[in-house]
Amino acid sequence: MTDIILRTENLVKNFGDLQVLRGISTEIRRGEVVSIIGPSGGGKSTFLRCLNLLEEPTEGKVFFNDQDITDKKLNICEYRQKIGMVFQNFNVFPNMTVLENITLAPILEKKVPKEEAEAEAMALLRRVGLEDKANEYPRKLSGGQKQRLAIVRALAMHPEVMLFDEPTSALDPEMVKEVLNVITELTRSGMTILIVTHEMGFAREVSDRVLFICDGVITEEGSPDQIFTSPRHPSTNRFLSMVL
C-alpha cells in the first residue's frame, strides 16, 4: 500500500452545460486531515461527492489506493463501504431506531452477526455520548445528536476515509461544538478526513492542509497557517477577508 490513499487526476464534472469542476488534481495522504474551503457554488460539495461516486465524474480519474474507481467494473457498493460520508442535513433514517441506523449496513452488507454489530454500535454511541438514546427514534434527537449519530453510522462500516460536507452548517450555534468535538477526536485517531467547512477556526486547528476551491478549481492549497495568515491568491484573500 502506498502512502497516497486518494488521488484525483484532472477531475471534471458537468451538470448539463454547467461546468462545476474544471480539472481538479490532488493527492490525499493516509491519515491526513484536509479542510476544503471556498465560496458558495465553487464546487466543494461536488468534489467530495465525486470521491464516493454520488456524482459520476464527467472526465478525469479518481484513484483509491491506486485503484481507479471510475472503472466501470468496480463494485460501487463495496467501494462506498470504505468511504464514510456525513451530510449537512444529517440524513439519518427516521424509520429506524438509533441502534438500527448504525447496525443496518454492517449486518446487511458485511454480514456481521447482529449481537456483534449491536455491541460495536453501543461502543460507538458511548464514544459520542449517545448511549442512552440507543432505542430512541431520530425524531426525538436534537440536530447535534442526529449529526453525531450520522457520524457513528458511517464509522460502523470501518471506512478508510471520512468525508464531511459542512457537518455543522444546519445546526443551531449551541450544538456546533458537540459535533466539532467528535470530529476533532476523530482526527486524532489517525483517520483520513476531508472536510468542507465554514468553521475557519476549526479548520485551522485540526487540518494538516487546506484546499481553497473556487470556480471548480483548487486555486490555492497549503498549510493552515500559510493559507490563513498569508494567502497568495487574490480570491483566497477576498474570501477570507469576508468570512473571518
Place this chain on the structure above:
Amino acid sequence: MDKIFGLLEKYYMVFLSGLWGTLWLSALTVIFGTVLGIIVAMGRMGKSKILKAITDVYIEILRGTPVLLQLYFVWIGLPKLIPFEWTDTQCILIALVINASAYISEIIRAGIGAVDKGQWEAAKSIGLSKVHTMTRVIMPQAIKNILPALCNEFITTVKGTSLASVFFVGELMTSYKTVAAATFLQLPSLTIAGVIYFVVNFVLSRLLRLLERRLTVSD
C-alpha cells in the same frame, strides 16, 4: 318514504348482493391494480429508456380516455385477442384493474419521489445495495405517502365500479336497474343505491382519516 321502505322490505337481498358485488369488485381492482401498478411504476422509474417510454404512453392513454370506453374496449377486444370463454365480469374486472394500475403506479411513484433525496444518498454512502436501499430505507418511508392515497383510490374505485352495470355485472348499480325494472319505482330504488354508496364511502373516508392520523403520529 313508504315506497323506499316497501322496496327495502321486498328487495333488500338484491341490494345487499349488489353491495357485496361492488365491494369485492373494488377490492380485487385495487389489489390487482396495485400489483400491476408496482410493475408499471418500476418500468417508469427504471433505467431503460424504452420501458420508460412504453409505461409513459400506457399511463397517458389510460388517464386520457373515459373509463367506460376502456370497459367496452376490453369487453369487446379481449375475447377477440385471446379466444376464451370470458365472462362479462372477468372482462370488466380486467378493464378496471388496467385502469386502476395507471393511477396507482402514479401514486407509488409520487410516494417514492416524496422521500427526501438525502435518504437515498445516505443509504448509498454507507454502501447499501440497491435492493436494501429500497426495501429497508425508501419503501418504509414511502409507504406512509402511498397508503392514504391508495385508500383514496379505493373510494374512487367503489364509485367507478358502477359503470359495470352497463354490462349487467353484479354490483350496486345493477341492483338498482333490476329493482327499477321490476317495480317501475325508479327514484326510490335509485335513492336506496345512492344512500348505500354514500354510507360505504363515508365510512371508508373516516377510516382513511384515522389511518392518516396514525401515520403522521409515528413521524
